[in-house]
Structure formats: C-alpha cells, structure tokens
Amino acid sequence: MRDFLGDGIFNADGDTWKLQRQVSSHEFNTKSLRKFVETAVDSEISGRLVPVMKLAAGDKTHQLDFQDILQRFAFDNICRIAFGYDPAYLSPSLPPEAEKFAVAFQKAIELSRQRFASITPYYWKIKKALNFGSEKQLKIAVDQVREFAKEIINRKKKQLLIQSGHSDEDILSRFLVSGHSDEDFVADIVISFILAGRDTTSAALTWFFWLLSKNPKVEAEIFIEVNKDKSSSSELSSAYDEVKDMVYTHGCLCEAMRLYPPVPVDTKAALNDDVWPDGTVVKKGMRVCYHPYAMGRVEEVWGGDWAEFRPERWLEREEEGGGAGKWKFVGRDSYTYTVFQAGPRICLGKEMAFIQMKRVVAGVLRRFRVVPVVVEGVEPVYVMDFTAKMKGGFPVKIIEREGV
Template sequence: MYELVQFLLPLLLILPFLIVFLYISKILFSQTLKNLQINQANLPKSYPLIGHLIAAYQQKDRFQWLTKLLTSSPTSSFILHRPFGVESIQTADPTVVEHILKTHFPIYQKGSFQKGVLQDLLGDGIFNADSETWKFQRQVASYEFNTKSLRKFVENVVESELSNRLLPILSEAAKHGTVLDLQNILQRFAFDNICKIAFGYDPEYLSPSLPEAKFAVAFEEAVTISTKRFQAFFPIVWKVCRFLNIGSERRLKQAIFEIREFANSLVRQKKQEMMKASEDKSSLEAGHSDEKFVTDIVISFILAGKDTTSAALTWFFWLLHKNQSVEEGIVKEIRKREKQRKEHSSVFEEVKDMVYIHAALSESMRLYPPVAVDMKEAVANDILPGGIPVKKGTRVSYHPYAMGRSEKLWGPHWAKYQPERWLEVGDEKYRFMHRDLYSYPVFQAGPRVCLGKEMAFLQMKRVVAGVLERFRVIPVVEKGFEPVYVPQLTAKMQGGLPVRIENRTKS
C-alpha cells in the first residue's frame, strides 16, 4: 500500500505539468542516449519521464538487480534513469573509482542530495561534510589513529571487552547450549569499544544481562529509515511525510531525538573532563564550543565504530562455517603464535603479525563489504574514463559489493571464499599482498580513505583470535539456508545470525 501511495502521490501533485514535461523529456532523453558512450544493450528499457521506474518496481531485490547489471555490463558501468530526467551513474569500474576518489577528487563531493537525506541523522558530521568542514574533522579525528592510540586500543580497550565480557558470554552459552544472535552480540561489543576509546565512556552494552538500550534501538531505526530515503525513486514523498510528521518520518524524528540525547550526554561529560584537564587533545576538544557540531562528530564516530566492524565479523563467521579448511588454517596460525609467545610479548604486535587472519577478513569483506555502495555528486561538468559525460549535479555511485563479485577483477572463481588470493609464500611463511585500493574500495580510497582501517583490522583480528582459540561458532540454520545481505548505510545480515557456541578441544 505504501509503495502504491509512493507511486501515485507525486503524479497527482504534478498532473497539470505532465503533458508539457513529457514532450521536453522525450527530447532530452533522445539526446542523452545519443551522448552515451557505454554499451547499454543489457539494460532494461528506459522510458521518457519515468526512466527505469517500471523495471525497478518489478524487482524483488533492487540492490541485487543493480549488482547483476554492473557485473554483466561490458564497461562495468551504466546510467540509471530516474523519473523526471534525473540520471545517476552506477559503476564497478576501478578506473572510474580512482577518477572520482583521487584524480578528480575536488569535483566529486557528498553534495546536496546526500546531505539532505542524512542531515537529520548525521548533521554536519564527517560522513556528511565537504570542503573545510570535512578537512577540519579529518584532522581532528587523526589524533585518535596514531600508533600510540592503536596500541592502547588493542591492549586496553579491546582486550578488556574481550576478556571480561565477550568470552564469558560465549563460555556461558557453550555451557548451557544457549543460542545467541551473533550479529547483536558483535554490535554490542563494537559499541562499547568505540565509546570507550573515543569518549572515555563505558555504556556496558555487552554486560551479561544484554540490556536493551534506547539509543541502540533508535540508532537501528534511524539508519533503516535514512537508507529508505536514499532508495526512494520519488524523494518528494518522504519530504512531504517529514513536513506532515507522519509515517516513517515521524518515527525517524523520534529516533533521532533519542540519539542526540545520548550523544549530547557524551559531549557534556567530555567537556566536564576537559575543563579539569585542559591539556587533553581528544577528538571532542578540537577548539570547538558549538555543541551541535561536536554532537554531529560523535554520531558519525559511533556509526563508523559500531556497525562496520560488527557487520564485517558477522559475515566472516558465516563464511567460516561454510569453509572449514579456512577455520583450520586460522586455528593453526593461532596455535603457532601461542608457541612463539614470549613472556613479555605485546598483544598489539602479536595481533599485527596474524597474516592469515588478515587475509581471511579481507576476503570476507570482498564478498560482503560493510558499506555496499558509496555515492558522490559532481559539482562541475566532467567526463569519466570511457567517455561517460557527467553534468554538474549528477550523482555517481560506486559499488564495492558488485566489485567483489566481478570476474574481471577476481577471476572465474570470484565466488569462492579463498584467503590465499591475498597471500604469497616467502621465507617459509605467508606475506600479505595488498590490493589496488580502487579495485577493492572497501575502506574508500584517495583523500577520504578510512582513517580507522588499521584500528578496525586490529579489533577484528583480536576478536577472531580470541574467539576461535577457545570456541567453535556454529550457525543454527536450516540446510540450504543463505542469509540476506541488507545494504543499509552499513550492511546488515537480515534477521541476525543465530549461533551455538561449542568449546574447542585442543589437539
């Protein structure tokens, strides 16, 4: 019913203009096709005025539909025609990705469309900012990612959360045969970590009782509804609903109120601490007294720290269940490190040297990246590699999910979960082979490359080593079950991942 209203409402609003617009759109559409220099033979038919609307509404899963179109396109790119002459360029071509993320970076920004969609949730936070605002926040955030901070993060924050909360919960589940939602557990783990390292606050979200925090529920709902804004073929619908304060927009408003109340409490607490220790140079100082601006930064930090690593680890444990040989390889590496461990060895150094686990995580994120799609908006006319013309205001989206499924990039066995594709053998041990960032833009690339990449890997590797050293994680699913990848602002596994925990017997 909602989709029917979504389809009819804008048509009723603009009915007096349809006849004139149809004529103009037909001319513009014909000219656009004439200008295109990419093969669109495999694309569904695009019509004047409504573009690919009919084809899109026929799809049960539009995201998988876009993925198939990209992986089957000879150029790995195509133009999606939205209603009323709006075009957006979709790509899985590394040369285009490099063009927009690096060589022509100043032209491709977040833009007005994305800022409008995410303004209510993220405000002017780093993931929704351009130009000087973005540069300022990135410089501030960089204080959190130096070697000293990373070492502290692994040896204090992650180690404490792992030893005192995550492993005891898994141990109890193994003892009593309890089924856990691993995705939920990992989200709680990551949420505690990001709050402790970035804000010095422990929400105790992974305490044994697994409390239902208002903030976490609100955050999930806000991300889901904000994602639907992105996906809407008629943005006027959600804008009208927001103006009238009805439906999902009403729920979004309530959720954002809860989120900002929580974030504001963190900001106030941090300010009080800073008044006592003025030398503190944390990310919340930054020489800024605007509480809303600092709150925007906090919310972006939480989005980055809470959902990305938990999503990556959820899919990793699923893939491990289906690939026992990889699990055996990881356990072998863990046991080898145990034997080599010295009395005063550093957890930080030990985790850094776990090459096979690093490869296994990289491979799982190739198939299931925490961020499925990223979008930029051109602020000037341009021409993409391959001759695709870009007009000012055009949105260009690159798809890490589709790129991870590209035979051109990963060969005929792209569907196989194979950590070895990231490794080479030298001096009787593995060496990790870094891939071109523009073929594997899971952490973005260019000036906006993810500052938290190393922190994320260190956290994930320590979790994997800590869990698999003691336990086996067994999904509780029916035979033939395949989880659904949900591409929100950060990807989710639909319905979570129910698992049983078993103690691992040492051989």
Template sequence: MEKTLGLGFLFFSFTVLFSVFSFLLFLLRMKPWCNCHTCRTYTTMSWTTQFANLSDWYTHLLRESATGTIHIHVLGNIVTSNPGNVEHMLKTRFQNYPKGRPFSAILGDLLGRGIFNVDGSKWMFQRKMASLELGSVAVRTYALEIVTEEIRTRLLPLLMASSVACAQNHQDSVIDLQDILRRFSFDNICKFSFGLDPRCLLPSLPVSPFAVAFDTASKLSAERAMTASPIIWKIKRLLNIGSEKKLNHAINTINNLAEDLINKRREMGFSTRNDLLSRFMTSVGDDNKYLRDIVVSFLLAGRDTVAAALTGFFFLLSKYPRVEVLIREELNRVMDDPVQECANFEQLRQMHYLNAAVHESMRLFPPVQFDSKFAQEDDVLPDGTFVPKGTRVTYHPYAMGRMDRVWGSDCLEFKPERWLKDGVFVPEDPFKYPVFQAGVRICLGKELALVEMKSVVAALVRQFDIRVVGSGLEPRFVAGLTATLRGGLSVQIYERSRG
C-alpha cells in the same frame, strides 16, 4: 480566529501546490517512462524472482556489461564495478565527485556537519584533525585496551555460557551472533568516542535506549533514500508525521545524551583523557553541536561497519573449515601460551594468514556494499561512459568482489591465499578493493577497525567452534547504510580444548 484559519489554509494550500510541482519536476528528472529491460525490472521488482538481494541483481547486471558499468535510468544513477572508474572518481577527478547535496540532505539530521556528510573545507578540517588523532600511538593503544577488555570481560564469558547451553542441549543454545557483535562493537565505539559504556553486552543483554535510538535513526535515515521522491520524506518531516516523527524522536534522544556527555566532560576536564570527544574538544572549542556531529559520525562508522564485517566473516568461516584450521595453526604458533585469551599488537602484526582471511571476507561481504557521489560537471569515465552534470555515480564493492574480470575465475571462493606472497600479506590495489574507500577519502579508521576485527577473530576462533545454523541458506540483507543480515546470524557455540 478567522484570520488564523485563513493563514493556515493558505499555508497548507501552498505546501500542497509546492509539493505537487516539486514531484512533477522529480518525475521529469527520473524519466519514469523509460521502458528498457533494466528499468522495467527495477520498477516492477521482478528481479526478486531470481535474486535474494538487490545487490546480487546489480552484480548480475554488472557482470553482463562489457564495461562493468550500467545505467539505472529511472534513478538517474550510473553504477560501476570497473576499478579504472573507481580510481577516476576517488582520485583522478576527486573534486568533480563530492558526496553532493542529495546525500547530505538524507543524512543531515543524523550526522549534521560530521566528516561523513560534508565536502570542501569542512571535510578537510575534520580530516586533518581526525588523521592526527587516530594516527597517534596513545589513541591506538587506548582503542586496543578497550577492545581487549570487552573481549575478556563480556564477549568470551557470554559465548562460554552459550557453549555450556549447547553442551547440555538446551533449547536456547542457538544465539544471534550478529546481535552479539553489534552489542560488542557498540560498547567499544561508545567508550572510544564518548568515554561512555552503554553496557549492551552484559549477560542479560539489556536494551540500551541510546543503542535503540541510534539503530532507529540509522535505519530511517537510510530509508529516506528509498522513497520515490525526496519531497515525500521532506513533507513528512515538515508535518512531523510517520517515519519522520520516529526519526525526530530518535535523533532528539541522541542529541540529549550527547549534550549531557559534552557538558559533563567540560566540568570534569578533558585534557588528559583519550576518548575522541575529549581530544576533539581541544580543537573545536565551545561549539557543542559541531562536537556532537563529529563524534556521532565516528560512532556510526565504527559500530555498524565492524559488526557487519565480523558477521560476514563468521558466516564464511563456518562454510570453509579449511580456512579455520589454518587460522588456528597460525594462532597457536604466534600465541604460544595456551591460556592467553587476547593477542597483543606485535602478535597481530605477525598473523599474516589471519589478516588475509579478514580482508578476503570483506571482499565477498563488504560492510558498505556501495557508495555514491554526484558529478559536479559533465565528465567521461575511463570506460567511455558519459556522466552528465548532477548525475549520481555509484561504485559497488559488493559486486566488484564477485567479478571474474577483477578477481579471476575463483572470485566466489573464500580464499585468503590470494592475499599472500611467500606467506606474507600483500595488500591489493585499493581501487580494485575499495572496501575502505580509496584515494583522498580513504578511511582513517581502517587500521583501528582491522585491529578490532582481528582481535575478536583471534580470541573466538582459538577458544570456540562457531557453527552457523542453516549455513546453506543464502544470506538476505536488510536495506540500510551497512550490510545487515535479515533475521540475524543464528549460530551454536562449542568450546574447544586448548591444552
């Protein structure tokens, strides 16, 4: 007994001493003594007296910088809104700017060896495999079928019920559109990834244990990046206490469900099914953990980003009725059947103004507001910024969309016309618009996400007037992996006559 207690005391003492030593090293690296105005504003959080969101303060600093690049010394972070720097990181010197171990450690428990959390050969293997699968006609057709069915059988009836409540002035006529869109996209991505229907968008809006676990895991994983030192969350994980205990429980829920689904799919056979799990099984083999990591990564990317992008879109549309009118004119012209609820592939391809409006909304409200890499070696960015080895370098799509020098003096205006030439949609330089990343790591699910977004907008805008309650309020974001509005997006739904 005494021997056991002695070993326990030695282990505890070693843990404490190691933690203190590591924290001191972190402090040396973080340079907390930096007293420049930017670092002082950050550490005291005095930026909150002027700006609703950290991303807005960064935008202000980047706008004031002659190069469009700033240093947050206390974080060891270089932040840029310069398209030339973005191209340098994502294309020219791609090999020098991997995600890096700090990022992989933060999301490692949730994403494991999934494509969004690895570099090198592991990333290349999954990239090639995913490119083959996501680019196939069968998979794209399957994805649109899932989205269309969810719109017809769940999303439209739910909003129709809400419009009836509005017409009758019921107290519950206000709904949280962000919550509805997150449920919608979670149903879709679960069906597409696992062949699983969590049924989040049923009329009763049920609580899905899987969705709750996934939300908790995403939120707590993101919060790791906000701690004063990675040592803090690593100690909490070692001792299984606090937020790390909650995270561990949530990830176990995800793992158990994934394991069950994978085993059942093997029993049922997977060669003729189109969901990602079934298609990846033919390439990965019997490594269930690897399959889980791959599919959960796509689950994270496909759920939160689409919902965030659509939330931003409807927030803007409520403020710009002119754009709404022009979208409807195009919808009525292309979808000449007044009772048609959902557009098909060919019709979506003809909707240039809708495509422009969707891209324009993500310019102002990108679903992922910033992305970071870690320099493997010393480097110099095109704007002359020196990047020491090991430095975190962040490009900021949210800020880039609000830069006069990048988008012109009307950059704060929601103006789909900037994407059109003679009425035809023309894409912008991806390094100027890195909403889907760019270069070697450009998002493989980009086209699938755009089809889902345009399908939702076409169906909803044609049938309803969606009005944000308190639209004059400035949006506030919750800290996390994607742009989630604090408090949701309160709206009222009014049915339109399509006759």
C-alpha cells in the same frame, strides 16, 4: 541524511570535512592503536565477550544472535576509544540508556534509508513538513540519538573541567579542547563515529564467521596461526605485535569483505564537469554511485573463481631455504578493492578496524567454535542497508574447544 548525521564527517564536504579529518587523524597513530588494542579491545574480549560466549557454551540448547553480540562489542569499543566513555553495552546487566540508544540508532538508520527508496523526494518532504508517518518516527529516533550524544559530550566537558582542560586522550576531548563548543556540531561528530565504529566491523565479522563455518580448512589454518602466535610470543611482545603477524587471518578478512563488504554501496557527487576514460560525461553536481558489493564479484578482476571464498588470492608463500616459508600478504590497490574507499576520503580507521577484527578472531577461535543454526542448504540474506546486515540476525551455538 542531514537530519541524522548533520555535518558529521560522512556528510560533510570542504573545510568542515577537512577539520574533522585532521583532528581525528591523531587517534590513528601507532601509539593510539597500541593503546586501543591493549586496553579497550582486549579488556572487552576478556571481560565481556568471552564470558558471554562461555555462558552460551555451557547450555547446549542456548542460541546467541552473534550479529547482535558483535554490534554490542563494537559499540563499546568505539565509545571507549573515541569518547573515553564505556556504555557497557555487552555486559549482562545492560544499561537501559544504552539499550534505548541502540534501538533508536538502528531506527534512524532504517528510516533514513527509506528516504532513498522513496519514489519521489517530495513524498518524504511532505511527510516531514506535516510530521506524520515514518518522518515523525525518524524525528523521535534522531532526538533520542542526539540526547544520548549530548549526554556523552556533557560528561566529557565535566571531566575536562576537573582536569583543567588538559585531557586529549580521545577524539571527543580533542574537539572540545580545540575550542569547538557548538554542541550540535560536536553531536554530529559523535553520531558519525558511532556509525563508523559500530556497524562496519561488526558486519564484516558477522559474515566472516559465517564463511568460516562453511570452510573448515580455512578455520583450521587460522586456528594454527593464532595459537602459534600465542605460544611463540614472549612476555615482552605486545598484543599489538601479535596482531601484526596474523597474515593469513588478514587475508581471510579481506576475502570475506570482498564478498560481503560492510558498506555495499557508496555515493559521490561531481565537483566539476568531467569526462571519464571510457568517454562517459559527468556534469557538475551529478550523483555517482559505486558498488563495492558488485565490484568484488567482477570476473575480469577476480578470476573465474570469484564466487569462492579463497583467502589465498591475497597471499603468497615467501621462499625460505629452498622451500615454501611464511605467508606474505599481497594487497590490491584501493580503487580495485574499494571496501575502505579510496583517494582523500579513504577510511581513517582502516588499520584500527583490522586490529580489532583480528583480536576478536584470535580471542574467539582459541576458545570456541561458532556453529550457525541454519537449515541445511539455506543461505543467510545479505541486507544492503547503509551498512550490511544479516537479515534476522545470525543465530549460532557456541562450542567450547577441549583442553582450553
């Protein structure tokens, strides 16, 4: 992964990882999350996502690749919050540089994954040394990605120069202001955050909307929740507070990611020799893989109905005046539900991801129905890349709700 991700947070260990973790953590406090919802997310929903869907709804024959739309949405979001830069990738007048970058980025992911699938590492290493085939394509794609990342960095440097270096409104500014001038290292950080912000939430939402289409009762329950929040919210309550109250939707998202985790497989390496509780011996340097996709399907953990999409496994009713009251969320520990990792490397952006996804769910379902265009009985294929994809995209028709 080094050619693509360099020393970015996913690929780094020790002090390099710790530095990025510490600097980035400032972006995920309550103040930053409020700003994220009320500026980046909501303006992207109202200004771009809703108009695109409204346009599609107006043409009964028009199909949208909803997976692509959600990726574009998430890409704009992560660039705005992490770098203070808006690529406007979801806008109808698509900027050519954003399109070029997105294609190169996806190519770099696919070709990096192929290295893992190679029969022997020597094969791809020989191709890299001779610069031919897939390794030549990877080099071209990575160069294009890095060129785009460095354009973002240079734009930010000029902005900081004008503002006398006082801006710390985003992750990129914080790294530059704190004296990290190595452009390649900062580019690694930019690329890693785009991978984190673009591919994970969009993958989760793609499978979430597919599951909703198969479970109309769940969709109806969410519709009630998002409209109840809207009608009961006062002028003073914020979008951030609204999201906090979407407990049923939160459970639905957790259940969707149990069945279709955005990162289906992850890998660690042992720092020292170890012996696990079951007696398994792990030697220093040994690589260990764990599979959130498989772990979400273990009958001993999730019960005999593990194959069902059942949000209630994450919820219980609070008692209220002798009867059933509001939903209360009941989480699982992070080592049982490993979608966001666990331990020191647990996902920094977990709360931000839930906030973004819940705002999208509310913004879409209040106005539209998302109807998959599939042959009866045919299930979409879950592609286990570094992040999960729906093979061939997610073609849908958009139906505008009456009276909205």
